[in-house]
Amino acid sequence: MKQPIGLILAGGQATRMGGGDKSRNDLGGRSILSHVIERLEPQVSQIVLNANGDAGRFDDTGFSVVPDSIDGFAGPLAGVLAGLDWAAAHGASHVVSVAADTPFFPCDLVPQLILAAEAQDKPIALAASPDPVKGMMRHPTFGLWPVNLREDLRAALLGGLRKVVLWTDTHGTAQAAFPAPVFDPFFNVNTPHDLETARGLMEDL
Template identity: 65%
Template sequence: MTKALGVILAGGLATRMGGGDKGLLQVGGQSLLSHVIERLSPQVAGLALNANGDATRFRDLGLPVVADSIGGFAGPLAGVLAGLDWAAEQGADCIVTAAADTPFFPTNLVSRLVAASARQAHPLVLATTPRTGEELKSGGRSKVNRHPTFGLWPVALRDDLRAALNDGLRKVVLWTDKHKGREALFEAAPFDPFFNVNTPEDLKRAEAFRV
């Protein structure tokens, strides 16, 4: 497997933040997107941004911008597909995705995902963290939280993903489970590294986490 390309997923509607681009919100004097780029770019062979609408608003980032090919804001899988199509044009065989609103994800994300894919016919791995005691009490059998916007994805399955999206599939884990996707477990201390900014209160928490 060649070194993965990176794709930052920024194609959501950000309804809980009142709309707009969450990735452009500031934490510690720089945008969430800038934090994500700093963490992901050293781990991958190249980087693109998945976003919809006018791409010129991201011109200052200096990244190629790839839009969803599936209409109607079909969720993160549509962004994954856009990234896979871009990676295919680059001659790559896999991508690693990261969310644009998650500024503290692990700096060894890619190496851990790749290690977990050993001997898979098609590298397909999602990041996970242990569920807390309170989460376990609330029900469900799984002992981990899966983070579907942080994963390793194979270019070889992009047409299968396209067909699934056109058939109405939207839930990430239904597709990854179908293809026997694996999981890479990351520690969640002192806080969940996959904490993402969904609300104004989350933005305040992100500032606190930096202290």
């Protein structure tokens, strides 16, 4: 498999952060988004951002910005579809998605997702990490997605489907398990309290 395109999902409404682009909040003197880019860029062939509204607010990144093609803030799958459509137009076979509010995700995310898909012979791979109460938990915004499933995804979204795993499980999904020795690497910043927690974690890195 060729190196996939990286897709940063920044299309949410950030209601629990009071709106706006939560990925622009400061974390260790830089935005959360800059940490996400720093981790993703070495692992992919190029990066595209999924975001709705004025694309010009991301001009400073230098990346293409693609909005959801499904109206009504249809969730992360709509962002994945936008990325898959962009990737198809640029001759890519796969996309790896990451969330724009998750600054500590693994630096080997992409190769581990590819290895999981190949080893388990599945078209889609999702990241997972251990939860002390719930056991191994999948993270559906961190996935490897084949471009050739984009029309099936489009039909599912137009039919009203919104939950990621309800669609992925119909096609077969590999799981790439990542350890969480100190804290969950997929910790994401949803609230002001989460942002303060992330700042504390940054000091411990």
